[in-house]
Structures are given as structure tokens and as C-alpha cells.
Amino acid sequence: MENEKNILEVRNLQVNFKTYAGDVKAIRNVSFDLRKGETLAIVGESGSGKSVTTRTIMGLNARNADITSGSILYKDQDLLKKSDKDMESIRGQDIAEIFQDPMTSLDPTMKIGKQIAEPLMVHKGMKKEKALAQALEMMKLVGITDAENRINDYPHQFSGGMRQRIVIAIALINYPEILIADEPTTALDVTIQAQILNLMKELQDKISTSIIFITHDLGVVAGMADRVAVMYAGKIVEYGTVDEIFYNPKHPYTWGLLSSMPTLDSSGDELPSIPGTPPDLLDPPKGDAFAARNAYALKVDTEQEPPFFKVSDTHYAATWLLHPEAPKVTPPAQIVARQKKYAEMQKDLVAQQRPAVPVEEEEEQQ
Amino acid sequence: MAKYLAKRIFYLILTLFIVITVTFFLMKLLPGTPLTNQAKLSKSQIALIYEQYGLNKPVWQQYLLYLAGAVRGNFGTSFQFSDQPVSYLLSSRIGPSLQIGLQAMIFGVILGILVGSFGAMRQNTWVDTTATVVSILGISIPSFVLAVLLQYYLGLKLGWFPIAEWGGFIYTVLPTLALGATPLAESARFVRTEMVDVLSSDYIELAKAKGLSRTGVIYHHALRNSLIPLITIVGPLAVNIMTGSMVVENIFSIPGIGEQFVKSVLTNDYPTIMGLTIIYSFMLCVVLLFTDILYGIVDPRIRLTGKAN
Numbered sequence: 247m248e249n250e251k252n253i254l255e256v257r258n259l260q261v262n263f264k265t266y267a268g269d270v271k272a273i274r275n276v277s278f279d280l281r282k283g284e285t286l287a288i289v290g291e292s293g294s295g296k297s298v299t300t301r302t303i304m305g306l307n308a309r310n311a312d313i314t315s316g317s318i319l320y321k322d323q324d325l326l327k328k329s330d331k332d333m334e335s336i337r338g339q340d341i342a343e344i345f346q347d348p349m350t351s352l353d354p355t356m357k358i359g360k361q362i363a364e365p366l367m368v369h370k371g372m373k374k375e376k377a378l379a380q381a382l383e384m385m386k387l388v389g390i391t392d393a394e395n396r397i398n399d400y401p402h403q404f405s406g407g408m409r410q411r412i413v414i415a416i417a418l419i420n421y422p423e424i425l426i427a428d429e430p431t432t433a434l435d436v437t438i439q440a441q442i443l444n445l446m447k448e449l450q451d452k453i454s455t456s457i458i459f460i461t462h463d464l465g466v467v468a469g470m471a472d473r474v475a476v477m478y479a480g481k482i483v484e485y486g487t488v489d490e491i492f493y494n495p496k497h498p499y500t501w502g503l504l505s506s507m508p509t510l511d512s513s514g515d516e517l518p519s520i521p522g523t524p525p526d527l528l529d530p531p532k533g534d535a536f537a538a539r540n541a542y543a544l545k546v547d548t549e550q551e552p553p554f555f556k557v558s559d560t561h562y563a564a565t566w567l568l569h570p571e572a573p574k575v576t577p578p579a580q581i582v583a584r585q586k587k588y589a590e591m592q593k594d595l596v597a598q599q600r601p602a603v604p605v606e607e608e609e610e611q612q
Numbered sequence: 613m614a615k616y617l618a619k620r621i622f623y624l625i626l627t628l629f630i631v632i633t634v635t636f637f638l639m640k641l642l643p644g645t646p647l648t649n650q651a652k653l654s655k656s657q658i659a660l661i662y663e664q665y666g667l668n669k670p671v672w673q674q675y676l677l678y679l680a681g682a683v684r685g686n687f688g689t690s691f692q693f694s695d696q697p698v699s700y701l702l703s704s705r706i707g708p709s710l711q712i713g714l715q716a717m718i719f720g721v722i723l724g725i726l727v728g729s730f731g732a733m734r735q736n737t738w739v740d741t742t743a744t745v746v747s748i749l750g751i752s753i754p755s756f757v758l759a760v761l762l763q764y765y766l767g768l769k770l771g772w773f774p775i776a777e778w779g780g781f782i783y784t785v786l787p788t789l790a791l792g793a794t795p796l797a798e799s800a801r802f803v804r805t806e807m808v809d810v811l812s813s814d815y816i817e818l819a820k821a822k823g824l825s826r827t828g829v830i831y832h833h834a835l836r837n838s839l840i841p842l843i844t845i846v847g848p849l850a851v852n853i854m855t856g857s858m859v860v861e862n863i864f865s866i867p868g869i870g871e872q873f874v875k876s877v878l879t880n881d882y883p884t885i886m887g888l889t890i891i892y893s894f895m896l897c898v899v900l901l902f903t904d905i906l907y908g909i910v911d912p913r914i915r916l917t918g919k920a921n
Contacts, residue, residue: 306820331825338823345821351814355836355911364832365822400912416822
């Protein structure tokens with residue numbers, strides 16, 4: 247593995263879906279790393295390929311999916327080369343997943359205690375009684391009150407928020423190395439969302455798992471993630487730390503996403519939106535897939551795909567605007583305000599650090 | 613649960629009462645008389661026979677008398693078989709009918725579940741197509757046609773099974789196959805449709821994400837959830853078997869109540885018709901009660917007892 251700190255390395259992943267109309271290119275050359283203990287958020291609108299990416303990692307893609315290239319390295323082994331049997335032993339043990347809709351993701355005819363205990367029985371060969379005892383501990387850990395009496399209840403006897411806690415308990419019962427959370431709060435109302443997110447953060451510290459957090463809600467990302475990858479039309483277009491993505495975004499698509507999110511400073515009557523719809527991935531456009539919806543598109547965008555440009559060691563964006571020869575453009579006012587704030591923050595940060603950090607090291611950092 | 617059962621049993625008695633009433637008056641509207649050689653009998657002889665069986669009284673009086681007897685467990689004596697009480701006649705014949713009916717039901721439903729599940733698991737493959745063809749055939753071919761075909765090919769041509777008559781398990785095979793085809797086809801169709809649905813549901817995805825094997829997912833999660841709608845059709849299937857048995861028992865000359873029913877209607881054997889109607893309605897009510905209880909066992913969401921939530 248290139249980097250000891252990486253628990254998962256996805257390289258050049260391409261996934262097509264075979265349909266009667268032709269191949270839908272759902273994932274077009276996606277690469278990213280997941281570091282140990284971090285939370286990586288993958289954001290993007292519906293159909294950008296977020297869920298397909300995670301399904302591919304889990305080995306749970308639909309039967310018409312065709313992985314044309316790439317590798318997914320986990321503990322020095324390529325998950326894409328594993329047999330179905332091997333993947334079964336990884337799922338629920340090393341990599342677990344939380345699904346979007348807690349109302350439908352629990353088996354309606356099985357007691358929740360058994361549903362939580364199932365991964366223990368499957369992977370650790372545990373006897374039912376012992377597994378149920380451990381499931382009870384997990385129920386308490388995820389904050390289900392009166393767990394002793396509720397272990398034999400069925401899913402319909404719980405509220406949506408409680409059900410999502412149960413789903414989390416199922417995912418974490420084997421202390422997985424990687425937790426994939428596929429829009430875990432989308433189906434919940436806002437107050438419950440906050441509770442579930444807090445719970446996830448709390449548990450991440452306790453069992454030290456790495457999280458891939460899929461969402462289309464940037465508001466959720468800010469509080470949860472360490473790093474963010476922005477996906478559009480089956481590609482990652484920009485990635486960086488949360489601060490870099492929120493306060494110094496470089497890709498026009500990220501600008502659009504951030505501008506369309508209301509903030510406390512938002513003024514005016516209308517919330518900006520990104521015009522148009524994502525391209526048809528049956529026949530992806532030449533060049534930058536976002537060009538057609540991009541007010542800042544250059545001529546080169548329609549001809550040639552932009553490579554990643556390095557903004558900082560941790561921040562990369564795939565847009566021709568970062569090319570040295572590209573014309574200077576001014577991002578939307580809101581983004582400019584964000585960048586200003588970021589510059590101040592950086593200054594503050596540097597100012598705070600100055601007394602503590604030796605000069606040579608500071609230079610090294612930059 | 614006890615309260616619920618008591619309520620259901622009360623309804624059962626009420627249903628039987630209504631069935632007795634309606635059947636009794638409808639039966640009296642049947643053309644013909646119970647007499648075999650009416651033309652050869654004199655008016656006074658007919659009057660004498662009528663008086664002996666109480667048929668000379670007004671219909672409403674006959675009805676009340678019958679009801680009074682039925683409450684005390686006396687269902688009258690058969691006209692056809694002189695002096696044989698209906699209760700004795702039927703109890704000696706219900707055995708073969710129950711055996712064949714239950715065998716057909718168990719054989720049909722269990723095989724139907726297997727065929728349906730395999731069809732759903734191998735959706736849009738030759739397995740699925742075969743399962744669909746089997747269920748279409750099973751639904752469209754009437755049991756009496758199948759009965760004759762089975763008799764000809766498996767009985768006469770191959771000689772594997774006796775063609776008709778009664779005496780031991782081997783005699784029950786062909787009637788069971790003939791009667792079981794519809795339950796097989798219907799349950800295969802239901803289970804297949806439902807399982808295709810269930811297999812694409814979120815909790816199956818979660819079960820896979822837990823690391824369960826393919827068979828583990830089917831056995832622990834998909835099967836039970838796919839079987840819920842099947843319970844709905846167990847009642848109608850039981851009716852199907854009961855009505856089918858009337859013809860099929862005739863074809864295989866099985867000494868059951870189905871065969872007896874046809875005979876007694878043809879000869880206007882009033883007490884036997886009544887007795888059989890009561891038995892059939894009773895069995896149907898019991899099947900329906902049984903399916904309602906089964907619902908609760910399979911699907912916790914409609915369970916009757918349990919803690920208040």
C-alpha cells in the first residue's frame with residue numbers, strides 16, 4: 247500500500263450498467279483514499295454515482311453492473327478480485343453499511359435483537375444467547391432506552407429515529423474497520439438528524455472506525471466530515487479538507503452546490519440553483535460533463551476533459567479555470583465571501599500557531 | 613387470544629345458522645321429490661311416506677323441527693340409505709375426503725412455495741419460465757381433466773398407480789395430484805411475485821450487507837416475508853379443493869363426502885344435503901379461522917396479543 251495510513255484505496259474505478267439502450271457509464275474513473283479513523287464525505291446530486299461507488303466497494307451491485315477497470319485495495323487486497331464467498335465474510339465484518347431509509351431497511355418479521363445479533367452469529371459463529379447478550383450491549387450503546395424489554399420487539403414498534411439507531415447497531419456490532427453511511431439521515435426529520443449524526447460521531451470515537459459518508463446535504467457534511475469529495479456525473483470533480491471545500495472551493499460545480507445552500511448570511515428573496523439537469527450517462531458529453539450547466543465554462547471545457555489541478559497538498563480540483571493560462575474569473579459573491587472568511591481564518595490560525603511552532607517547521611509545512 | 617377465539621367461535625355458530633337457514637329453503641326449491649319410483653306409487657302411499665319423514669308439514673315447521681334436532685346433534689336419517697343416521701353416514705365417509713384434501717393442500721402449497729421461490733431467485737431464466745408455465749397450466753387445467761389424464765397415463769399406460777377405488781396410500785396418489793395442481797400453481801404464482809418484490813427490498817440489501825450468504829438471505833429473511841400474502845389464498849384454495857373433490861372423488865370412485873354430496877343432491881336426499889352443507893361450511897370456517905391465526909404467527913405487525921406499544 248502506498249500509504250500506511252490509508253485503510254481503503256480506490257483507484258481508477260469504472261462501472262458501467264448494461265441496459266437495453268446501451269451501457270450507462272455510472273462511474274467514470276473515480277479514485278480516492280480513505281484514511282484510518284477519518285470521515286470522508288462524498289457529496290453530489292442524485293445520480294452522480296455516490297451510491298454506486300459504495301455498492302461497488304460492498305460488492306453489492308446489481309447484476310447488470312460491469313466493473314470495467316480499477317481496483318479497490320483494502321488491507322493490501324483488491325476487493326474487486328475477491329470471490330462472492332470472500333466478499334460475504336468481509337461484508338458486515340470489515341465493512342458495514344447504514345442505509346438511507348430506516349423504515350424499510352429492517353426485516354419486519356424478525357425481532358430486532360436477532361437482527362442486531364445476526365452479524366455476530368454469521369461471522370463469529372457465536373451461539374444465539376451470547377450474540378443476543380452482546381446485541382443488548384450494543385442497543386444500550388446506540389441509546390435505545392429500556393433495551394432489556396425491547397430486545398424482543400419488532401421494527402414496527404419503533405419510531406424512525408430509533409430504527410436508524412438499530413440499523414447503526416447492526417452495522418457496528420462487529421466493530422467494522424470501515425462504515426459506509428449512505429445518506430443515513432435523509433429520511434429523518436431535522437431534530438432526529440442531529441441526534442443520529444451526534445451518535446455516529448460518538449461511536450466513531452469509541453470503536454475507531456473510518457466512515458465514508460454519502461450525502462447530498464452539504465449542511466450535514468460540515469459537522470461530520472474531515473475531508474470531502476464532490477462527485478458529478480460519475481466523477482470526482484473536487485476534493486479537499488472540509489475547510490478547503492467550504493471556504494475555498496475551486497470547481498464551479500462546488501460553487502453552485504454551496505451557493506444553493508442557505509446560510510445565516512444569505513440575503514435576498516431567491517436561493518440560487520444550478521440550472522439544467524445532469525448529463526445522460528448513457529452518452530456522456532465530451533470534455534467537462536458540467537460544461538453545459540456552467541456559467542464559467544471555457545471553450546476548452548467542451549473539447550477536453552480537465553485534469554486535476556493541485557490547490558494545496560490536500561486540495562485538488564478538476565477544472566480548466568485553475569490552468570495558468572485560464573482567464574481569471576470571479577466566483578459568485580457568496581463564494582468570494584467564503585474565501586475571504588477562509589483567508590482570515592488562515593491568518594488567525596497562523597497567528598495562533600506562530601509562538602508555538604519553530605520557524606523551520608512552519609516553512610516545511612508550507 | 614381467548615377472548616378473540618370466543619368471538620370467532622360465536623361468529624362461526626352464527627354463520628352456520630345462516631347457512632342452514634338459506635340452504636334449507638333453497639333445497640326445498642329443488643325440482644323433483646325424494647321418491648325414486650314416484651309414478652308407480654299411489655297417492656295414499658306417497659302421503660304415508662311423506663308423513664313418515666315429516667314432509668307433509670309446512671316448510672317452516674320442517675325447518676324449525678330440523679333446527680331443533682340439529683341443536684341436539686340429531687341430523688335426521690338418510691332417505692337413500694334407509695335408517696342410516698346422517699351423522700353416521702357422513703362420519704364413516706369423511707376420512708377419505710379429509711385425507712385427500714389435506715394431502716393435496718400440503719403437497720400443492722409446499723411444492724408451490726419451492727417452485728415460486730426458485731422462479732424468483734432465478735428471475736428471467738429458464739427456471740423462472742418453467743415455473744411460470746407450470747403455474748399457468750395448473751391454474752387453467754380443471755382438476756377433473758387432469759384426473760382423467762393422470763388415470764390414463766400414470767394409471768393405465770404406465771401402471772404405476774391404481775386407476776380408481778380406495779385402499780391404502782397408493783390409491784390416494786392420483787387424486788392428490790389431481791386436486792393439488794391448483795394449490796401448487798396458485799401458491800407458486802403468489803410466492804414468485806411476492807419474492808421478486810421482497811428480494812429487491814431494503815432489508816434484503818441490509819441482510820446481504822451483514823454478510824449473509826445467498827441461501828441465508830433467502831431462508832432467514834426473504835421466505836417468511838414472501839409467505840404472508842400466501843396465507844390470504846389458503847382459504848380460497850381450501851374451497852377450491854372442497855368443490856374439486858366432489859368431481860374428483862366421483863372420477864376415482866373414492867367413498868368420500870364429495871361423492872356423496874353429488875348423489876344426495878341428485879336424489880333429493882334432504883337430510884344428507886343439509887348434513888354435508890353443514891360439514892363443508894364448518895370446515896371452511898375453521899380454515900378461515902386458522903389462516904387468521906396463522907397471519908398473526910407469521911406477521912408480527914398484525915399479531916393480536918402482545919404488549920401495548
